[in-house]
Amino acid sequence: MRTRPIFALAISLLLAAGAAAAPVTPASVLAEAPAAAWIAPAPDDLLVMDLAGGKRVVIALAPDFAPVHAANIKALARAHWYDGLWIERVQDNYVVQWGDPSEKKPLPAGVVADPPAEYERAAAGLALTPHPYRDTFADTVGFAAGWPVAEQGAQAWLTHCYGMVGVGRGNAPSTGSGAELYAIIGHAPRALDRNIALVGRVLTGFESMTALPRGSEAMGFYKSVAERLPIVQARLASELPEAERPRVRILDTASATFAAWVKVRANRQDDFYVRPAGAVDLCSVMPPVKEGD
Amino acid sequence: MRTRPIFALAISLLLAAGAAAAPVTPASVLAEAPAAAWIAPAPDDLLVMDLAGGKRVVIALAPDFAPVHAANIKALARAHWYDGLWIERVQDNYVVQWGDPSEKKPLPAGVVADPPAEYERAAAGLALTPHPYRDTFADTVGFAAGWPVAEQGAQAWLTHCYGMVGVGRGNAPSTGSGAELYAIIGHAPRALDRNIALVGRVLTGFESMTALPRGSEAMGFYKSVAERLPIVQARLASELPEAERPRVRILDTASATFAAWVKVRANRQDDFYVRPAGAVDLCSVMPPVKEGD
Numbered sequence: 001m002r003t004r005p006i007f008a009l010a011i012s013l014l015l016a017a018g019a020a021a022a023p024v025t026p027a028s029v030l031a032e033a034p035a036a037a038w039i040a041p042a043p044d045d046l047l048v049m050d051l052a053g054g055k056r057v058v059i060a061l062a063p064d065f066a067p068v069h070a071a072n073i074k075a076l077a078r079a080h081w082y083d084g085l086w087i088e089r090v091q092d093n094y095v096v097q098w099g100d101p102s103e104k105k106p107l108p109a110g111v112v113a114d115p116p117a118e119y120e121r122a123a124a125g126l127a128l129t130p131h132p133y134r135d136t137f138a139d140t141v142g143f144a145a146g147w148p149v150a151e152q153g154a155q156a157w158l159t160h161c162y163g164m165v166g167v168g169r170g171n172a173p174s175t176g177s178g179a180e181l182y183a184i185i186g187h188a189p190r191a192l193d194r195n196i197a198l199v200g201r202v203l204t205g206f207e208s209m210t211a212l213p214r215g216s217e218a219m220g221f222y223k224s225v226a227e228r229l230p231i232v233q234a235r236l237a238s239e240l241p242e243a244e245r246p247r248v249r250i251l252d253t254a255s256a257t258f259a260a261w262v263k264v265r266a267n268r269q270d271d272f273y274v275r276p277a278g279a280v281d282l283c284s285v286m287p288p289v290k291e292g293d
Numbered sequence: 294m295r296t297r298p299i300f301a302l303a304i305s306l307l308l309a310a311g312a313a314a315a316p317v318t319p320a321s322v323l324a325e326a327p328a329a330a331w332i333a334p335a336p337d338d339l340l341v342m343d344l345a346g347g348k349r350v351v352i353a354l355a356p357d358f359a360p361v362h363a364a365n366i367k368a369l370a371r372a373h374w375y376d377g378l379w380i381e382r383v384q385d386n387y388v389v390q391w392g393d394p395s396e397k398k399p400l401p402a403g404v405v406a407d408p409p410a411e412y413e414r415a416a417a418g419l420a421l422t423p424h425p426y427r428d429t430f431a432d433t434v435g436f437a438a439g440w441p442v443a444e445q446g447a448q449a450w451l452t453h454c455y456g457m458v459g460v461g462r463g464n465a466p467s468t469g470s471g472a473e474l475y476a477i478i479g480h481a482p483r484a485l486d487r488n489i490a491l492v493g494r495v496l497t498g499f500e501s502m503t504a505l506p507r508g509s510e511a512m513g514f515y516k517s518v519a520e521r522l523p524i525v526q527a528r529l530a531s532e533l534p535e536a537e538r539p540r541v542r543i544l545d546t547a548s549a550t551f552a553a554w555v556k557v558r559a560n561r562q563d564d565f566y567v568r569p570a571g572a573v574d575l576c577s578v579m580p581p582v583k584e585g586d
Contacts, residue, residue: 092500093455117567136426136574162386162480171564187455187480187577191561191570207385207507214500268484271464274410277484281429281574284480 023269026261030288033257038249038290039146045070046237047077047200048246049098051087052230055208058237058246059165059183061200062147064126065158066118069167069197072111072178077236079108086228087212091220093186096209097168098231100179101221107177115175119194120157128156129254133266133279137190141282143253147201148282150193158198161188161283165200185210188283203248203289251288258287316562319554323581326550331542331583332439338363339530340370340493341539342391344380345523348501351530351539352458352476354493355440357419358451359411362460362490365404365471370529372401379521380505384513386479389502390461391524393472394514400470408468412487413450421449422547426559426572430483434575436546440494441575443486451491454481454576458493478503481576496541496582544581551580 022028047059063070076082082099089097107113128149130142138150141159148159158164165183169176175197183202202209212229215222222228237245251258266280315321340352356363369375375392382390400406421442423435431443434452441452451457458476462469468490476495495502505522508515515521530538544551559573 090504092503119567133429134427135429137570137572172567188574189577191558191566191573191577193570194568195561195566210385211383211504211506213504265484273484273488274412274465275487277430277486279430280484281481284482284484 023271024264025268025270026265029257029261029264030251033251033255037252037255037257039252040247040249041203043237043240043245044074046203046246046248047073047234048237048240049082049234050232051208052232053208055205056246057205057208058203058248059200060146060203060250062158062198064145065121065147066115066167066197066199068112068115069118069176069178069199072115073167073181073199074236075108075110076178077234078239079111080233080235081105081108082231082234085231086225087209087231088215088228089182089219089221090185090209090212090214092214094184094189094220095182096185096212097180097182099168099181103179105179107179111177113177114173115177115197117173117175118197120155123151123154123156126151126156127254129258131282131285132262133281135282137193143258143287146250146253146287148286150282157194159188159282160184160190160192160198161286162186163202163206163286164198165202166192167197167199169196183209190283201286203250204246204291247292249290251290253287261285261288316564317557318561318563319558322550322554322557323544326544326548330545330548330550332545333540333542334496336530336533336538337367339496339539339541340366340527341530341533342375342527343525344501345525346501348498349539350498350501351496351541352493353439353496353543355451355491357438358414358440359408359460359490359492361405361408362411362469362471362492365408366460366474366492367529368401368403369471370527371532373526373528374398374401375524375527378524379518380502380524381508381521382475382512382514383478383502383505383507385507387477387482387513388475389478389505390473390475390513392461392474396472398472400472404470406470407466408470408490410466410468411490413448416444416447416449419444419449420547422551424575424578425555426574428575430486436551436580439543439546439580441579443575450487452481452575453477453483453485453491454579455479456495456499456579457491458495459485460490460492462489476502483576494579496543497539497584540585542583544583546580554578554581 045061049057061070087098088101126144128142135141140151167176168180267276338354342350354363380391381394419437421435428434433444460469461473560569
């Protein structure tokens with residue numbers, strides 16, 4: 001909420017002061033990260049969606065948490081099944097949803113119409129970096145290989161943070177085929193955790209979804225087909241020519257840089273802050289994403 | 294994430310079953326609220342902003358938490374000072390900001406250019422309804438007269454939940470005059486609590502702000518004046534003719550209905566849910582708002 005003119009003035013004063021040491025900030029921590037702390041997702045785990053109007057959204061998939069659902073989405077992408085479908089629902093402070101709202105488009109071979117309920121998994125086998133501050137919903141939260149995770153007892157699950165992507169479904173015991181996907185565009189609706197399969201996270205281009213007009217029908221569905229934003233194509237990055245693949249990396253959540261970044265996010269030293277919070281919640285420290293080489 | 298076709302099917306089956314008792318849901322709790330549980334804010338505490346394109350945003354002010362800042366905003370509104378200014382900044386998953394980005398428009402008489410730092414207040418005198426689930430940032434949180442509040446020791450402060458409105462400022466010790474205001478459009482950035490003056494909450498029409506294109510400059514400022522959305526006028530409801538005042542009410546956070554609604558939000562019984570969370574965080578239960586008579 002720093003305004004530009006006053007911000008510019010503050011910078012000038014700082015430069016004039018000369019000797020003043022710059023405070024450690026989230027940005028300065030990231031600027032000093034070693035190259036090895038940035039991890040490129042496997043091209044086969046990246047879903048690249050091109051929307052009408054030349055907008056591109058890049059989504060990382062999470063096969064370690066929802067393997068059958070993730071495999072379904074990959075099979076749908078490889079069959080070019082999403083091409084020509086739409087973003088059909090935008091509900092303020094909740095979700096954007098895309099796919100086939102009719103649920104009548106036949107699924108290609110190899111797609112499991114009703115996968116197992118991959119809403120949680122064994123905590124064993126996850127290399128969790130614990131988050132150092134308490135959570136409202138679970139006794140332990142943290143990050144594993146870039147993913148926000150909650151644990152209770154022997155079970156672990158992905159959490160509904162901003163930008164997380166899940167598989168739309170009907171009432172239980174339906175689990176959703178992947179024919180409809182959603183992403184979180186508001187305050188984290190953590191009560192959905194363990195009730196639906198999370199399968200990924202939007203890494204770049206999310207503004208093309210979050211800034212869409214909200215739908216006027218119940219639950220934010222668009223009233224008319226004309227309001228829907230078409231999906232031109234959805235491909236796995238591994239299917240794209242090398243030159244067209246997104247250059248995107250995620251900060252290694254097991255790195256010293258990530259730990260330092262979380263700490264400074266909880267204890268802001270920037271000139272703007274007068275009282276560091278001393279804490280930060282899980283969904284406020286989603287791992288930074290970097291574009292380019 | 295329930296999809297319409299399957300949702301419709303579930304309803305049909307429910308109707309066919311006949312005897313099945315409908316589960317208690319957040320909506321059913323609100324539907325049964327007595328009229329007295331809905332409180333209309335005082336017209337002098339409602340800021341009614343009309344944006345270009347016929348969109349109206351209604352904001353409740355919080356003079357009990359930031360009296361000088363709230364008085365400034367009322368004085369600016371009464372002077373018609375915001376008229377013709379703009380929404381100038383939209384930063385994804387953070388804030389929308391409006392007012393005078395040049396900071397050169399002279400303030401009218403009676404506006405305190407640099408108010409005291411009303412970032413917290415005495416907890417004494419607040420009738421807090423404690424929130425029953427733990428918070429990451431404070432030992433006690435809850436709601437007081439419809440406002441989300443955190444308390445630590447003898448101090449209390451408003452929290453940066455979705456839709457909360459604050460006063461833009463430069464670096465400390467600036468506190469902001471009210472010439473620039475912001476609202477939270479993403480996951481609650483609670484680290485801002487106690488670092489800036491919160492003065493209100495958007496009650497209705499927020500979609501007119503949250504769905505705006507994100508700005509391409511640093512911090513989400515729009516690059517050109519043409520991208521800014523003009524504010525046609527901003528008035529206190531008390532200044533508007535009776536027929537033009539917004540009909541809006543907020544659920545009484547001291548009511549039994551609110552307590553029941555929070556409880557069911559933490560323990561969803563709807564057919565869709567397979568595992569109630571057993572908890573819910575403060576910013577996920579912002580008091581419901583009702584429009585109309």
